[in-house]
Amino acid sequence: MKKAVIINLSPRKVGTSMMLANRCWEFLLSRDYRVEILHLYPNLKDLSPLFAAINEAESIIMVGPCYINTYPADTVYLLEELEKNQDILHGQCLYAVIQGGMPYVHTHESGLKMMELFARENGLCYNGGFVVGMGAMLNGQPLSKLINGKSTEKKFDRFLENVAKQEDSPATLYHEAQLKMPGLVYCIMAKIMNRKIEKERREKQGDSKKSPYDNHGLDLYHSKKDRTIDC
Amino acid sequence: MITILSDNTRQEAGEKLEQKLRERKIEMELIDITDLHVDPCYSCGGCTNKTYGQCIHRDDADTILPKLMRTDVLVMVTPVKWGSYSFKTKRIFDKCAVIGDRHYYSKNGELVKGKIGRVHTLVAVGVKEEWLDEEKRAFKNLVEENIRIMNIRGRVYLADDSNIGDCLETAAEGLSK
Numbered sequence: 001m002k003k004a005v006i007i008n009l010s011p012r013k014v015g016t017s018m019m020l021a022n023r024c025w026e027f028l029l030s031r032d033y034r035v036e037i038l039h040l041y042p043n044l045k046d047l048s049p050l051f052a053a054i055n056e057a058e059s060i061i062m063v064g065p066c067y068i069n070t071y072p073a074d075t076v077y078l079l080e081e082l083e084k085n086q087d088i089l090h091g092q093c094l095y096a097v098i099q100g101g102m103p104y105v106h107t108h109e110s111g112l113k114m115m116e117l118f119a120r121e122n123g124l125c126y127n128g129g130f131v132v133g134m135g136a137m138l139n140g141q142p143l144s145k146l147i148n149g150k151s152t153e154k155k156f157d158r159f160l161e162n163v164a165k166q167e168d169s170p171a172t173l174y175h176e177a178q179l180k181m182p183g184l185v186y187c188i189m190a191k192i193m194n195r196k197i198e199k200e201r202r203e204k205q206g207d208s209k210k211s212p213y214d215n216h217g218l219d220l221y222h223s224k225k226d227r228t229i230d231c
Numbered sequence: 232m233i234t235i236l237s238d239n240t241r242q243e244a245g246e247k248l249e250q251k252l253r254e255r256k257i258e259m260e261l262i263d264i265t266d267l268h269v270d271p272c273y274s275c276g277g278c279t280n281k282t283y284g285q286c287i288h289r290d291d292a293d294t295i296l297p298k299l300m301r302t303d304v305l306v307m308v309t310p311v312k313w314g315s316y317s318f319k320t321k322r323i324f325d326k327c328a329v330i331g332d333r334h335y336y337s338k339n340g341e342l343v344k345g346k347i348g349r350v351h352t353l354v355a356v357g358v359k360e361e362w363l364d365e366e367k368r369a370f371k372n373l374v375e376e377n378i379r380i381m382n383i384r385g386r387v388y389l390a391d392d393s394n395i396g397d398c399l400e401t402a403a404e405g406l407s408k
Contacts, residue, residue, distance in 0.1 A: 010274065011271060011272070011273040011274045011275075012273075012274050015274070041271070041273070044271075065274070067272065067324075067325045067328065068324055068325065068327070068328065068377060068380070069373055069376040069377055069380060070315055070316075070321075070373060072271065072272065072321070072325055073271060073316075073318050073319075073321035073322040073324070073325050074271050074318075074322075076312060076313075076315055076316070076317070076318040076321055077318045079312070079313065080312065080318060102342060102380070103342070104341060106376065107376060107380060109372075110314070110315070110369065110372055110373040110376060113313075113314055113369045113372070113373075114313045114314055114315045114369070115313075117313035117314050117363075117365065117366055117369060118313045121313070182340070183337065183339075183340030183341070186337050186340065186341060186342045187337040189335070189342065190334075190335035190336060190337050190342055193334075193335050194334045194335055197333045197334055200279070201283065201333075204279065204280070204283040205283040205284065211284045211285075211300060211330055211348075212282065212283075212284050212285035213284070213285065213296045213297045213299075213300045213329075213330055213348070214297070214300050215297075
């Protein structure tokens, strides 16, 4: 029986990254894999459970969110720590999934490139990845809820089929799944989303538009570990 | 105002760039982030639901974010790993989302976001002993995507052992304009 490990690189245990991780988990189970999902953030202080699972697996699937055009900082930390533990890296297949708010592939693709370069330097076999746009809007709901849900589901499952077969998964799959709309539609979308953002701001912040970080001597309301701000 | 955030792990480019800017009498501040403690963004939603616009976790980002509210040009001097910012640099960059403009704009037929704080120019200086061409392209692409999504101006410089002097000279020259 083949073994795979799915690493959830998101700080959230419910959300779009986990939805994708779960879909991947179910798919690999149905292909007779022994597969488990492990979370990065609860293991940040001691990565040994992740290392043990990675050592045993033939395939590693990294699934995470896109923060400012690539995976969060702690993904870099994980990769750096893996690099220091070369004995657990022995040519496993590596696949990467990244999901972010913007509907475009180019916004999130740098994350996949980082995984590819990491794999190459450390003797892993990078077999491709998948980019899911509008992940923030999904907020953990199934892929079918996306405007381009049907097409994304189909392409994502084809990606998972490649993962199961330990074969290369081409970038064309997620490029084909990308939502394609005329510029005017995005213009309207921006207006609608901004109205929602302004409404939320008024409800939460009141009339003041000033950022709390604009205040000299920011009011830190957590009393126990307060630090004095020198600004 | 120019703010330089420098992760000085295995590199001295931040200090050298500061020196060059000082020689040109340019107003700036160098912040050494190497030993700062900045926690991850936990994506907890506290900056929306509890304290709007402010992270609910207290760490050294509290000293940096107010400065970015007053800086026009952000320079990030960072060691590069696999075409990405260093872990320490990225921890801070991730937290910058809390002072990012939440609105959407439309540019060249695509959605974009806005500035972080009042930063209108992002300059990234990536440092490595030696670059692979592919890693150069990856880091350049990443920074260009950052500039694109924030809808601001910016430049990326790729420094290594062989070109660091010239590279920082060009960066300082660019910043003095």
